Amino acid sequence: MSINHLKHIINGEKVSGTSGRIFDIYNPASGKIIRKIEGASSKDTKKAIEISNVAFKEWSQVPPSKRAQIMFKYRELIIKHTDELAELISQEHGKTFSDAKGEVGRGMEVVEYCTAINNHLKSDFSADVSNGIDSHNLRQPMGVCAGIVPFNFPAMVPMWMYPVAIACGNTFVLKLSEKVPSCGLRLTELMHEAGLPNGVLNTVVGDKEAVDEILHNSLVRAVSFVGSTNVGEYIYHEGSNNNKRVQALCGAKNHMIVMPDADLEQSSDAIIGAAFGSAGERCMAISVVVAVGDETADRLIESLIPKINSLKIGSYNDPEVEMGPVISKASQEKIVSYIESGIKQGADLKVDGRSETEKEGFFIGGCLFDNVTSDMSIYTDEIFGPVLSVVRVSTYDEALKLVNDHEYGNGTAIFTRDGDTARHFTSNVQVGMVGVNIPIPVPVAMHSFGGWKRSLFGGSSIHGMEGVRFYTQLKTITSRWPSGIRKGAQFHFESGKDV
Structure with missing residues (x-):
């Protein structure tokens, strides 16, 4: 049987890795190698980050309603290709086909949540907080965000991350597990088929070399991680030390x-x-x-x-x-x-x-x-x-x-x-x-997923409104127009008590 050699997706194009390390991808039910991929080097990952950074300027200005339209199209493509995606999951992970289809469906729920991104990004407005002064807030995108995902949910966990980040106006670098990359790569292709511009989502497959480039590259503003506690704690501390916003969802008992x-x-x-x-x-x-x-x-x-x-x-x-x-x-x-x-x-x-x-x-x-x-x-x-x-x-x-x-x-x-x-x-x-009386209380997409204690580093749960907050930065504007300005200098903070 011929072995399929996979490639990374950077700027909408399939590219080979340059790390020199070939990852064997197994079918766990047979114990046989079914695919291979040369891992992404730090150079490859850096390129993906830089392309994401260039794409951010234009993508961040796309109206949320337009981003939502792409998410609607993406949802339809996921539905159309559910069996294909589930087959890829089962081949490389080993879980049953029905379980894999269920995973795709739960991931798609997050995409559905993102189709209403206009509503999730609504701001608050307060008129007349003081004499002629109004105040309102905005949630604006961060820039380049990145996701580091585990092997056990090749579709669902990536979809916990990049749809929310992208719908909020960010660009995204997705680092897939080298054990189960095919479904994540196919989902990236479908995202582009839905109309996502090149460079907004860049997907690489790699190990610690790729991870460390994400953690150390100053262009990356936020990092999401799901995986083991030891790795998650490393990612949290290393990312935080490099001034990144980090959410790391880790181990459990x-x-x-x-x-x-x-x-x-x-x-x-x-x-x-x-x-x-x-x-x-x-x-x-x-x-x-x-x-x-x-x-x-x-x-x-x-x-x-x-x-x-x-x-x-x-x-x-x-x-x-x-x-x-x-x-x-x-x-x-x-x-x-x-x-x-x-x-x-x-x-x-x-x-x-x-x-x-x-x-x-x-x-x-x-x-x-x-x-x-x-x-x-x-x-x-x-x-x-x-x-x-x-x-x-x-x-x-x-x-x-x-x-x-x-x-x-x-x-x-x-x-x-x-x-x-x-x-x-x-x-x-x-x-x-x-x-x-429910044994696996995984929250649905409009709520947020996250543990306590050593199951979560960074304090931010994933998807739902917690995800929107994580992938955006809050800006508060206080304004007064000339008709509301009174003469004379003031030397104190104005408040609602000032009349």
Whole structure:
């Protein structure tokens, strides 16, 4: 089989990278190389930034309504090409085709949000704040913005970033993961097909060399990142030290509390999808179930075991498959090492999915641990794989404390029939995104996505109005026209009390 060699897209043209490093792109279900790309060097990335900077002057003056028209056309093209985009995701990531289509749809919701950019950029106006003085504010674009995206959502996470930035009048440099670049490159082509001028969106595929050029180049005004905590913390500090606005959405260890009054069958079904969907490679995956009471834990585990054992695992092109492979051999080996660590540290392995590693490709089956404690690495660390831990506690207060004591605060959920418990949890849990009887509480596009604690650096959530605020800078104008000017110098600040 011939190997397709991909190229970067700079100024609307496909160009080869010059880093000298060839990235192999695998189909994780077969373990075979299906594409290659020569990574972007710092020189390539710098060129993309400089072209974005040149394009900014004209693009920033395009009326928001015109930008919205392009977003409408882009939305239609995404709908038309959804199956093609999902196929590219599944080929390179390994997730099921239905999951990939769902990802495209969730990304497109952000594009739909951007079609109303006129409304999102509306300013406030206050007449007569003092004698003949009016005040109003504007949200104006920043300049060149950049996005650094992970492998696990090749369509959705990029669409969290560049549509909002571009709709706000910025230009954008998108740095794709070298593991899954095809969908992001195709989305860039469709953006140009929708009418976006050359130079407004430039897309490169690279590693740390490309990232560091983005972080150090003075033309870049704002950087968005989604990925691991160690990398995100580096990007936040390095970018901030170079006077950039940075939002870095990072790691997670998402807990789901199951109360004794919860519908146990509904809870176990929710857990299966949230823990093992996309092979656990989601920053919003449920990786810890906190069962309140031994009876709750026993009944839940009894329900979970047969469901995990019956998971249909295989390649995305089999419509019966429910869970695909993990992204790479290295990831597979890392997950196995965590399972072995859990056993050594005393957790009870109820379902062992390691036999799936004998298949061709990067597979690992669903795993379930019981009697997990907060000092075990399978509890403290983000495994990013299909490994579920059950922690037993006696009371709701213990469960809440467990969630709040963890260093991550990305997502969490509670399953209960009691409104008072749910209300207390949503008010007091120290986590950014909370679900009540919903296991994966990912906000829809008009709201914003972001965690707390070490799950978010920079303090700014992504997409929705938080995204509009991140990609714009506020300007406040205070004005008075000659008819309102009174004679004589004044030596104090005027206020509404001055008449």
